[in-house]
Amino acid sequence: MYIDKEVINGLFDKINENNIRYVITKNIDNELPGKLKNNKDIDLLIHPDDRIRFLKLIKTNGFKRLAHPYGRENGWNLLYNMDDFYFYYKEGLHLDISFQLCCRSLMPECWIPLDLEINNSVWDKRYKSKLEAWFKMDEINQLVYLITRCIFDKKRFSESYINEIEKLSIYYEENETINKLEKVFFKFTPTLINLLKEKNYTSIVGLYLSFANY
């Protein structure tokens, strides 16, 4: 039912040994390393400069490539010269690989990278705790990404995402958070932050799409 946590930790150890720069983009409900169900993905963001080394490492470790369900091959457009996604599989473990932090555009079947400032800061601020085998994003980038994903990719705030976002609620009013949210949501940002503070999650997507105060 769950993938063996030694397999997951072993994978990250190999990536770390090869000095490949990466972060996991989310770890909802702390499913890593011991609660990742069979055939669920690990979402990895790889530094674009380490792309070739990472893909070689994955292939030599027995991972097979599958067509990514939301990649170019399946008719999706990746804007602003974004790198295509990769999807690898081995013994029940799926890796969903991207090279830019991105989200779905409101234009149909388009992915768009988040602002360059956000993407660059992921690499400067990533960290690895002593208890975990993997690198992850800093709290503010994680918060911005989770909110962006809820609004653009999922079009709703699910319970598990709300739990993850609320863990980071102390960062709502940090200047860095506001600056980064403004790169994505522009003049909607103050309204967004108020709605998050009020925990008015069901209204956020509708209010964003109908926002006209600009």
Added chain:
Amino acid sequence: MSNPGVINLASNEYNFRIEDNIGESIHLHLDKIRVDLTVAEFFEFSKDVEEVLSSLIKVEGFSIYDIDPLFLAQLGPMLLDLEKVTLDKVHLSELRIDTKGIFNLPVVRKINKSRVYKALLGNTKENMNRKQINIFNESNNERVDKLLSIVKERGYPFDNSYIVLYNDQNNIADGQHRAACLFYLHGDIEIFVKRYWFKEKKYSVSRHPWIYTLFKWDRIKIRKTLRLCNKIRKKILFHLKIRLSNYGLK
């Protein structure tokens, strides 16, 4: 760069498009020129455009202000060919609608075969699956329900807005929802419609559009078919590439 909240509001073949960049501004693009407007400025601009259009099209019986904006966008390129507008009476059973037949081929049918009429009778599947533009957050079926309420309360026509036919044909160009609601409420009554007469009866449609779809090929259709073939070819090559790569052959 990269506002993910971009909605393409309109575009045409003259490299002109209008985008809503949510939270940022409305962009008007014409070739390499871009104009940024606030939402309020954009509404003012569109009022100015309405006035210009109204002054350009001097055909008796025609008024820009009586037309649904979505229909006006479709009608726009045809307006310079408009010769006259007449007010006629037709029975609802004489009206025709464009719909899909066997193998999803386009056909022309009577109003009682309309997906909107079927939805009013409780058969909502075809209407639900139809790709159409509605106002924000309104589903196809909600739109039908709303129109039914309006027609019940305000009758027909309301706001000086008539069902529109082109030339001497009875195919509904605008107003299928209203026609279906009237047929549902009152049966085969006689109603007033507006006929738009175009030069040389341009924009009349074939009685058998499926023939055109199957047997008549124009540049657009050839291009679409080639694009589809290319897409299939790329998909096959991609899967081959993955298989070769997975077995260490590439």
